[in-house]
């Protein structure tokens with residue numbers, strides 16, 4: 544689908560707000576203060592900003608961006624929606640310089656917007672079911688990105704090999720979803736903890752021959768491939784390889800080098816969330832560019848709202 548820059552939601556603030564409200568509030572306005580659904584009145588006075596509602600039960604005002612990553616921003620919603628569309632549809636990401644030029648905002652504003660949108664793309668803790676399951680293959684693989692932050696021009700003591708780089712672990716359900724993590728150190732303990740939390744124990748785990756995966760007990764079946772001599776070998780049921788994870792690393796690295804020119808260590812997890820998000824909402828899984836942007840907009844609300852219906856209470 545072609546991006547229609549003339550679409551109303553990118554040009555008309557009321558249309559942009561209505562679009563966001565429809566995504567955030569499918570059952571009517573949700574009060575961010577008390578959690579009540581569809582019990583608010585739209586304020587229409589001349590002195591009121593457009594899109595402000597007043598909650599009847601708690602009497603507090605709110606709009607669709609309260610409690611979201613767009614809150615307190617002076618950037619119009621039309622620009623937020625366009626930036627979200629551009630970031631979610633660009634396979635290798637899009638730079639803050641490019642967004643700054645396309646939206647007519649400063650570089651600093653563009654940079655800030657992009658990080659807010661990445662936050663919206665990140666999965667909420669514990670909201671996703673574990674990867675894999677009985678009859679499913681999950682690949683686990685690590686890679687190394689850039690250098691750890693340290694004094695400029697000086698190697699950290701003991702640095703060398705992969706030790707001075709940042710480690711990324713990706714867990715991929717073959718043909719399905721991915722979850723990537725920035726690790727403090729590529730230690731067996733940390734990797735195993737991530738697998739325990741994120742992979743269904745009845746899955747078959749495919750890894751390389753690295754020692755960190757040795758003696759892996761929780762996952763039912765573990766098959767590894769030795770990269771020194773072979774890249775794919777026949778497993779019990781399916782070929783043993785980590786090609787899905789490696790394919791993802793290749794896209795991620797090209798994006799980080801070509802588009803983002805690397806990033807500070809403190810931001811790495813957010814960039815991983817961005818690339819995971821596009822992978823998890825790809826065409827092959829039935830998600831087109833428009834749906835992908837909607838999914839990101841669904842995630843702008845970081846607060847865990849306790850939805851409450853007035854008549855159910």
Ligand SMILES: [Zn+2]
Pocket residue numbers: 574575576577578579598599600601602603
């Ligand atoms: Zn309320």
